[in-house]
Amino acid sequence: MFTNQSIEQSMRIKLDANLPEYPTFKEGIRRAPKRQFTLTKNQTRIALKNALRYIPEELHEKLAPEFMEELKTHGRIYGYRYRPEGALSGKPIDEYKGACTEGKAIQVMIDNNLDFDIALYPYELVTYGETGQVCQNWMQYRLIKKYLEVITQEQTLVVMSGHPLGLFKSSPEAPRVIITNSLMVGMYDNPEWQNKAQAMGVANYGQMTAGGWMYIGPQGIVHGTFNTVMNAGRLKLGIDDDKDLAGVLYVTSGLGGMSGAQGKAVKIANGVGIIAEVDLSRVMTRYEQGWVDSYSDSCEAVFAEAEQYMAKGEGRAIAFHGNVVDLLDYALKNNIKIDLLSDQTSCHVPYDGGYCPQGMSFAERTAMLANDKATFVKRVDQSLKEHYRLIKALVDGGAYFFDYGNAFMKAVYDTGVTEITKNGVDESDGFIFPSYVEDIMGPMLFDYGYGPFRWVCLSGKAEDLRKTDHAAMNCIDPNRRGQDRDNYVWVRDAEKNKLVVGTQARILYQDALGRLKIALKFNEMVRNGEIGPVMLGRDHHDTGGTDSPFRETSNIKDGSNVMAEMAVHCFAGNAARGMSMIALHNGGGVGISKSINGGFGMVLDGSERVDRILQRAMPWDTMVGVARRNWARNENGISTCIEYNELRAGSDHITLPYIADEKLVDGLVDANYNDCLK
Ligand SMILES: NC(=O)c1ccc[n+]([C@@H]2O[C@H](COP(=O)([O-])OP(=O)(O)OC[C@H]3O[C@@H](n4cnc5c(N)ncnc54)[C@H](O)[C@@H]3O)[C@@H](O)[C@H]2O)c1
Numbered sequence: 014m015f016t017n018q019s020i021e022q023s024m025r026i027k028l029d030a031n032l033p034e035y036p037t038f039k040e041g042i043r044r045a046p047k048r049q050f051t052l053t054k055n056q057t058r059i060a061l062k063n064a065l066r067y068i069p070e071e072l073h074e075k076l077a078p079e080f081m082e083e084l085k086t087h088g089r090i091y092g093y094r095y096r097p098e099g100a101l102s103g104k105p106i107d108e109y110k111g112a113c114t115e116g117k118a119i120q121v122m123i124d125n126n127l128d129f130d131i132a133l134y135p136y137e138l139v140t141y142g143e144t145g146q147v148c149q150n151w152m153q154y155r156l157i158k159k160y161l162e163v164i165t166q167e168q169t170l171v172v173m174s175g176h177p178l179g180l181f182k183s184s185p186e187a188p189r190v191i192i193t194n195s196l197m198v199g200m201y202d203n204p205e206w207q208n209k210a211q212a213m214g215v216a217n218y219g220q221m222t223a224g225g226w227m228y229i230g231p232q233g234i235v236h237g238t239f240n241t242v243m244n245a246g247r248l249k250l251g252i253d254d255d256k257d258l259a260g261v262l263y264v265t266s267g268l269g270g271m272s273g274a275q276g277k278a279v280k281i282a283n284g285v286g287i288i289a290e291v292d293l294s295r296v297m298t299r300y301e302q303g304w305v306d307s308y309s310d311s312c313e314a315v316f317a318e319a320e321q322y323m324a325k326g327e328g329r330a331i332a333f334h335g336n337v338v339d340l341l342d343y344a345l346k347n348n349i350k351i352d353l354l355s356d357q358t359s360c361h362v363p364y365d366g367g368y369c370p371q372g373m374s375f376a377e378r379t380a381m382l383a384n385d386k387a388t389f390v391k392r393v394d395q396s397l398k399e400h401y402r403l404i405k406a407l408v409d410g411g412a413y414f415f416d417y418g419n420a421f422m423k424a425v426y427d428t429g430v431t432e433i434t435k436n437g438v439d440e441s442d443g444f445i446f447p448s449y450v451e452d453i454m455g456p457m458l459f460d461y462g463y464g465p466f467r468w469v470c471l472s473g474k475a476e477d478l479r480k481t482d483h484a485a486m487n488c489i490d491p492n493r494r495g496q497d498r499d500n501y502v503w504v505r506d507a508e509k510n511k512l513v514v515g516t517q518a519r520i521l522y523q524d525a526l527g528r529l530k531i532a533l534k535f536n537e538m539v540r541n542g543e544i545g546p547v548m549l550g551r552d553h554h555d556t557g558g559t560d561s562p563f564r565e566t567s568n569i570k571d572g573s574n575v576m577a578e579m580a581v582h583c584f585a586g587n588a589a590r591g592m593s594m595i596a597l598h599n600g601g602g603v604g605i606s607k608s609i610n611g612g613f614g615m616v617l618d619g620s621e622r623v624d625r626i627l628q629r630a631m632p633w634d635t636m637v638g639v640a641r642r643n644w645a646r647n648e649n650g651i652s653t654c655i656e657y658n659e660l661r662a663g664s665d666h667i668t669l670p671y672i673a674d675e676k677l678v679d680g681l682v683d684a685n686y687n688d689c690l691k
Contacts (some may be wrong), residue, residue, distance in 0.1 A: 017070040026159050026180070028095070028152060030069045032076075036098045038136060042129060045137035048088030048144075051205070057084065063214035063548070064090040089212060091137055095151035101135070102128045103516040104474035106546060110162040114592045114618040115171070115189040118548050119472050120161050121644040122226040122594075123147060123154070125469070125516045131230045133270065140228050141270060145220025148175025149211070164189060169326075175224070176219035185622055188588055192596040194219030195605065204652060211307035218600060221553035225596035225612040229467055230514035233552055234271050234501050236503060237465060238278035240522055241417075241449050243499060244457040245353050246284070251411040256285030256494030259326035262319055265352040265417070266337035268295045270355030272417075276305040276330030281503075281510055283328040284353075285319045289337035291369040296332045304509070308332035312343035329618060338371035339398055341403040351412040353400065354404065355449075360424040363393050364657070368424065370396035394428040401425045401433060408446075416448040418564050418602070448567055455568030460642045460649035462524035462635045463496050464555035468535065470517040471616075472545030478517040480544050482507055483536055485521060488530045496522070520552075524653075525635035526660070532617070532627045540619035547617040550594075553601060553610035555636025557583045561601060561608030573643040577609040583637045584611040590630035632665065640667045 021027070052060060063075055064080045080090045082476065103125030111117035125131060126140045126147045130386040133139050138146045138154065148154055153175045159203045160170050160177050169183040171193045192297065195207060208218035220226040244265055246252040250261065261284040265275055276299060279286035290296050299305045306329055309315050315333045322329035333340050337356065346352055357368025369378045370392035381389045408414050416422050422444035425433050435442040450459070458464065472475035482504050491501035504521055514518075525529065538544045559565040563576040584597040594614035601610040613634060617623055636657060642650030654667045 021069060026156070026163065028067055028069070028155055030071065030160075032072055033094055034098070035094050035636070036096050039100075039129070040209075042136065043134055045087070045139055047086065047386055049103040049208055050084070050088040050212060051209055053443055056209060056213055060084060060090060060213045064092060064150065064152070066500075067092075067156065071254040073332050074451060081689060084212070087137075089137075090150055092150040092152045093136065095155050096136065096669075097155075100129050102130075103469075103473070104105065106471040112163055113166045113189070114546050115166070115616045116161040116164040118546060118616045119226065119614065120158060120592055121471055122469065122548060126223060126226055126228050128515050131228065131515045132391065135545065139641065139678075140223035141222070142220040142223065143220045145223030146147065146175070146217050147223060148172075149214055149217045150175070153177065153515040161190075174215060174219075181196065186591040186626060188592055188595050189616075190594040191588065192219070192224065192594070193598070194224040194596065195599040196597065196609075197599060197606075200246035202599070202606045204605050207600075218605070219596065219598040220596055221559075221598065221601045221610055222550075222612060224273075224598060225546075225550075225553060225614075226594065227467070227550040227552070227596075227614050229518035229520065231274055231518065232512040232518060233343065233465055233520045234274040235278050235512060236282070236520045236522055236553075237454075237554070238274045240458060240463075240496075240499065240504070240627055241415075241453050242275075242279050242284065242415060243282045243352060245415060245449075246282070246412060247495060248457065249545070250352055255498060257622060258282040258328075260323045261352045262287070262323060262350070263355070264289075264340065264351045264412075265357060265541050266340075267357035267419075268292075268299045268332060269359070271358075273299050273304060275357065276332065277510075280306070280328035280330045283326070285322045285327075285329045285331070287315050287319055287331045287333055287337060287340070289333045289340045291336055291375045293334055293335075293375070296334050305330040305332040308334055312340055315340075316344070316347070316349055329363050336369060336371050336396075338403065339401045339431060341400070341407060341568045345403055345406050345410075348410075350410070354407055354412040354414040355417045356400075356404075356421045357417045357419050358421070359419060360397075360421040363397065363424045363427075364390050368393055368397065373397070397425050397428050398430060400682065401430060405445075413454055414446050416446055418445070418449055420563075422446060423430065423449075448563070450564050451567040455642075456647065456649055458496065458522060459556040459565070460568070460647045461494075461496065461498075462556050462639045462655050463522045464524075464558075464635065464638075465520055465552035466518045466523045466528045466531075467518060467550055467552070469548040469550075470544065471524070473517060474545065475513075477547075478513070478519060479508060480538065481547065482519060482684055484534050484538060485519070488534055489527065496525075500527075521636040525632045525639065525657075528635060529627060529631040532615070532631050533624060536617040536619060536623050536627065539617050546619070548614055549617060550614040551612055551634075552594075553598070553612040553639065555612075556632075556635050557641070558612055559608055559610035561603055561610065564603055564608070565610075568647065569642065569645040570647075573641075573645060579637060580611050582633060586633050587613045587630055589631055591626040592630050592634075596623075632661070636665070636667070643667065644670055646670050646672060 041680040085089045101124045103121040106117050110122045157177045166185040169178045170190045171178040263279045265284045266289040486504050489501045491498040559581045560577040566574045587595045591617040592613040597611040601608045643654040
């Protein structure tokens with residue numbers, strides 16, 4: 014028989030037996046709202062026992078009531094007492110304890126995800142996306158760090174939804190850390206059970222890079238948004254590959270978490286953006302950060318300013334403090350020509366505060382939401398219908414509208430507007446306006462393999478980042494494609510554009526072989542002592558990392574967008590090829606059971622071992638996605654794979670699809686379809 018004493022004696026890696034001081038909470042740091050509590054009495058007992066699993070028995074009397082109180086007031090047990098005192102940040106790698114570079118590097122990444130300047134709710138371990146957590150509680154945080162302090166290159170740490178299951182023997186060419194988050198058995202794979210599982214302490218909602226420990230602050234979103242608006246200009250306005258958005262007007266809404274990147278991105282593309290935002294505090298945050306250049310609550314003033322900058326061909330980010338519906342109404346009534354039009358209100362949750370109805374201030378919206386939800390819902394519906402009417406009229410006038418992955422069209426459809434659907438009846442065939450991945454990012458970037466590749470200079474030195482920027486620039490041929498030219502300019506101007514928040518990180522939307530070239534160059538620089546170690550990685554929102562039918566895989570039209578096999582293969586393939594840290598998650602930016610997504614982190618320590626891993630893992634991580642897109646008959650995917658088959662003859666080989674004659678297929682289906690139904 015075992016006792017708590019024998020359990021304690023058996024573990025060499027565990028939390029200390031002394032009670033930590035209760036930390037002080039800094040004023041002004043955003044706190045997570047209470048999470049919904051739906052546990053039964055028995056599940057509540059389980060939740061308490063689960064949290065106490067981390068705690069030596071002599072502290073149970075003291076901590077059990079504290080954990081119960083957290084469950085009562087927060088709907089979750091975060092184990093606040095175990096949060097280290099003060100601010101966390103990704104410190105220079107040498108300041109961490111560790112038996113190998115990877116062990117220390119991964120600690121830098123975790124702490125960066127919890128930095129006050131980066132994390133949405135740092136005390137609740139939420140990095141971004143409302144619920145995307147590094148791990149579930151501070152006991153896990155402490156224990157993960159203890160493991161990372163001792164892990165060697167002969168071991169792998171297994172992390173299941175934030176819980177460090179243990180260290181197991183592996184090899185230097187195997188991952189050091191394997192992470193999964195919120196993967197659920199099919200029959201329980203829904204938000205209700207996810208919520209229960211989180212409250213019981215067995216699931217962590219990792220979003221993408223929050224639970225995959227590769228978030229690098231808002232910089233990642235700026236480059237994605239830059240690419241979206243730039244390529245929208247190319248595709249829809251006929252802008253040449255070597256030109257920018259000079260003289261182009263982009264009108265949109267939202268200066269919140271992700272949407273707040275729009276001003277900076279359009280300005281970097283040298284276009285003019287007017288971004289409507291109802292909440293003055295968010296306008297001021299972006300203004301003070303320099304992410305918008307000016308603000309006004311007059312429609313006339315913002316359009317006049319935009320015209321001035323368009324005429325000069327200069328970039329400008331202008332905030333309109335007010336409702337986007339009023340802004341569009343003004344534009345229509347005054348015959349103002351808008352080139353690119355989008356929306357980034359939080360329409361994935363329109364009735365919970367994500368969308369502010371026309372005709373009320375932000376404060377009135379907050380009050381009505383709390384006091385009269387039924388009227389609020391009606392007002393949201395009215396406003397969305399009007400918003401849609403205005404967009405349609407502006408599109409008729411020549412604007413190109415795209416849905417920014419915020420479920421705007423779905424929200425309009427849910428108000429009863431069936432004409433927004435392609436078949437005029439229901440959403441099964443999609444909506445009349447394209448979404449940003451379906452029309453822009455998918456064909457222009459993901460199908461070629463361009464995606465959110467990133468790196469972190471683990472020394473924490475700005476000079477290392479500068480050196481890597483230059484080295485990356487030298488790896489790019491700006492004359493190959495428009496996308497390469499964009500990347501060249503992006504990385505050339507990155508320092509000037511002041512994109513770093515938190516660790517010294519850079520994002521660069523590279524393709525497969527471009528990523529490999531840069532990775533090998535950086536590892537050589539580490540080897541030569543030119544720079545300190547580097548962590549490579551990417552957002553899961555990439556070519557091959559995510560199966561998500563309404564977002565990342567929305568331009569996959571061979572029926573396989575209902576499958577989640579690519580993300581799993583990407584993850585497994587990265588494990589087999591030895592990436593330092595790999596992650597696989599349920600949910601991501603679209604919600605539980607709506608996507609499977611994964612990512613990686615790769616520590617460059619200058620060794621030849623790392624060169625070998627890069628050679629086999631980097632092309633795979635991206636080309637799995639390009640190969641899938643090619644098999645779905647996506648044109649740019651096919652041409653990229655034809656080129657790849659040539660370049661990598663003898664090592665890699667991708668199956669290409671024969672293209673059926675449309676007339677042949679149509680004729681046969683027309684003649685036989687009704688018989689098939691019999
Ligand atoms: N940027 C991206 O790369 C990206 C990618 C995928 C999805 N999205 C989606 O975009 C949406 C926005 O994301 P976020 O993180 O910025 O959310 P957020 O809630 O932080 O920001 C949305 C902002 O819109 C403002 N707003 C709401 N209604 C308004 C109205 N009628 N007029 C003017 N302003 C209004 C809100 O005050 C808020 O500041 C989400 O639905 C998200 O899923 C963004």
